[in-house]
Amino acid sequence: MSDVRHVLVLPDRDAAEEAAEALGERFELDEEPRIVRDALAGEDDAEDAQWLVVLSDEDELLDPARLDAFAGEWDGWREEP
Numbered sequence: 001m002s003d004v005r006h007v008l009v010l011p012d013r014d015a016a017e018e019a020a021e022a023l024g025e026r027f028e029l030d031e032e033p034r035i036v037r038d039a040l041a042g043e044d045d046a047e048d049a050q051w052l053v054v055l056s057d058e059d060e061l062l063d064p065a066r067l068d069a070f071a072g073e074w075d076g077w078r079e080e081p
Contacts, residue, residue, distance in 0.1 A: 004060050006067055008053040010076035013037070016051035019074050023055065026070065031056050 010016045013035075020033040036052040055062065068078045 004057040005081070006055040006057055006062060006064070007079040008055070008067065008071040008076055009038075009079055010051045010053060010071065010074050013051050015074040015076065016053050019071070019076070020053050023053070023070070027062060027066075029055065030058055 008016075008019060010019055016035045020035055023029060023033050034054045036054060038050045038052050055067075064078060071078050
């Protein structure tokens with residue numbers, strides 16, 4: 001078992017919440033995705049933040065290419081580890 005995590009970067013909170021909900025419907029997940037606000041360096045405004053959806057993939061069953069395409073549906077992307 002490994003400690004593999006996938007991080008999807010999304011443009012806003014609504015997109016992150018919708019994506020997190022849809023992930024459970026589309027992929028077989030070990031645990032519920034976490035949503036994290038990532039403030040951009042030097043920015044205090046909540047509008048200037050990216051939202052991250054963090055997925056645990058201990059058994060390495062999730063296909064990175066499918067996650068890339070999935071994040072793209074919300075104008076986001078998957079961060080490379």
